[in-house]
Amino acid sequence: MAEMDPNTLIIVVTIFVAGFGIVLGTAVPALAEGRAVEKALENMARQPSIARDIRTTLLISMALLESTAIYVLLIMLILLFANPLIDRLL
Numbered sequence: 001m002a003e004m005d006p007n008t009l010i011i012v013v014t015i016f017v018a019g020f021g022i023v024l025g026t027a028v029p030a031l032a033e034g035r036a037v038e039k040a041l042e043n044m045a046r047q048p049s050i051a052r053d054i055r056t057t058l059l060i061s062m063a064l065l066e067s068t069a070i071y072v073l074l075i076m077l078i079l080l081f082a083n084p085l086i087d088r089l090l
Contacts, residue, residue: 010085018076025072029065036061 004012040058044051078084 006089007086010089011083014079014083014085018079021072021079022076025076026069029069033062033065036065 036058040054043054047054
């Protein structure tokens with residue numbers, strides 16, 4: 001690994017970081033979405049009269065949580081296909 005070309009080393013490290021980042025960046029929002037749905041369903045079962053308000057709040061929060069996963073995907077795709085580190089570090 002010490003005799004590896006610097007460009008190749010940066011690309012390999014970037015691939016590992018992108019893989020780890022996409023796993024972490026999608027798992028955390030997915031867990032948060034599952035928790036939000038669980039709590040919303042519990043509250044709807046307890047107070048059916050305000051289920052409409054809970055549902056509206058849930059949909060807004062789900063959209064915000066999902067947008068974080070989309071931002072992670074965007075950053076990882078930039079790192080993989082338009083890697084700015086190759087030009088800056090070498």
